[in-house]
Amino acid sequence: MGRLVILGGGESGVGTAILGKKEGFEVFVSDKGEIKEKYKEVLEHFGIEWESGTHTESKILNADVVMKSPGIPDKVPLVKQLVAKGIPVISEIEFASKYTDATLLGITGSNGKTTTTMMTYHLLKEGGLNVGMAGNIGDSYAKMVAEQDFDQYVLEISSFQLDGIVDFKPHVAVITNITPDHLDRYEYQFENYIASKFRIAMNQDENDYLIYDADDEVITGWLKQHPVRSKLVPFTLRGKVEEGAWLENETIKIKLEHKTLEMSTDILALEGQHNVKNTMAASMAALLVKVRKETIRQSIQSFQGAPHRLEKVLKINHVEYINDSKATNVNATFYALDGIKKPIVWIVGGVDKGNDYAELMPLVREKVKAIVCLGMDNTKLKDAFGNVIDLMVETYSMEEAVKVAYKIAERGDAVLLSPACASFDLFENYEDRGNQFKNAVKNL
Secondary structure: OOEEEEEOOOHHHHHHHHHHHHOOOEEEEEEOOOOOHHHHHHHHHOOOEEEEOOOOHHHHOOOOEEEEOOOOOOOOHHHHHHHHOOOOEEOHHHHHHOOOOOEEEEEEOOOOHHHHHHHHHHHHHHOOOOEEEEEOOOOOHHHHHHHOOOOEEEEEOOHHHHHOOOOOOOOEEEEOOOOOOOHHHOOOOHHHHHHHHHHHHOOOOOOOEEEEEOOOHHHHHHHHHOOOOOEEEEEOOOOOOOOEEEEEOOEEEEEEOOEEEEEEHHHOOOOOHHHHHHHHHHHHHHHHOOOOHHHHHHHHHHOOOOOOOOEEEEEEOOEEEEEOOOOOOHHHHHHHHHHOOOOEEEEEOOEOOOOOHHHHHHHHHHHEEEEEEEOOOOHHHHHHHOOOOOEEEEEOOHHHHHHHHHHHOOOOOEEEEOOOOEOOOOOOOHHHHHHHHHHHHHOO
16 A cells, blocks of 8 residues: 555544554654654554654655645645655545545534534434544544444534645535634735635535535635536525525525425524524535434534533623633634623733734724733734723733633623634643633632
8 A cells, every 4th residue: 555654643643544554554653743642552552653753754755645734834844845756745634535435524614613513413413324523623534434434424624634635525515604814824815725715625516515605705706706516505694595595584594405494593502693604504514415304403402512612611700701712713703702792801812823803893892891811922912902992911821811800800791711813822722721711710
């Protein structure tokens, strides 16, 4: 089978190593950072050669194929060397898809993709399908393909993962929305990022489906300029569509492939307009793989949202504490501020990914009574909101931020962690940040 080299010894890297070994590759895992003990143990168990803390070029540049972890940018010199030598550098979803005949449902977007992925998986599972959920969420997709035999996979896919595909082809693709994000990885060109998201549909044909937000001008504009071969399935909150999903008198209406489905928004377990859209997308994906209408209606009511996404933690002294650590960009934070109906003490900050805070200004003026900055460098936040908000406090640990918010908040307020930034300055990742917030709130 040849030599498979894997750059990055995390969840996707180790999963790919297991699958590669099973399929007869000579496998080598190399991580410039430190590989976690639990992953080292797995590699040892399978007898897979690995190195940690360095990249030995002689053991990498002789690869037949390289799987690159999504966190490693294409502009890293080692990756450039591999490409120059004509060695394919692919993502985990590309590698794993070659070894399964399952029906693939791929979900991408700047925001809402985790909720939509979890909801789609929930609907398929409740519908009795033999389905797995992987990708940017939970277990490694490659490991699942190696160890399970699912008939369907619901995959949450990031733009970085899509950058590394060649033949990957989902039967149902979903683009929830596209807003400026990760521009540091795309030469600060929004077009490059949009193109990256649309790679999800690049191998689709007329037997496949692309579900998309017809209210998103970025998506509709791109589709006008770059037609796709798949069947287009729009969802919208503004008006009616011939085929797709729309909202009429607080009722979601879906017309798709000669099927119709109606459900009142009152039955949705999750609040907010964006969750109406997530529900539309997930319900249509489920219909396309033959889940029954009645099952969809019932399962939507029992769905609980993703952790770290507008997650209600506790009420203390009539103040609600809400964990939205997964809001790593401005658009996600916009949904959070928009959805909360109380005065807000807002904990915000982290690694800025080229954020423009202007779109938050009307909501901040209307709803935010105080800002607690949580990051190593809060200059941009202070410049944006310093003249609008009277009370801004800088903090450098989650414990400190929560204590400050507790002192400021009054009866009837909400304390919202919605950082609008990446977490890597003070935390391992957004989960670590969210968990530290929840612990700090519980320790008040």
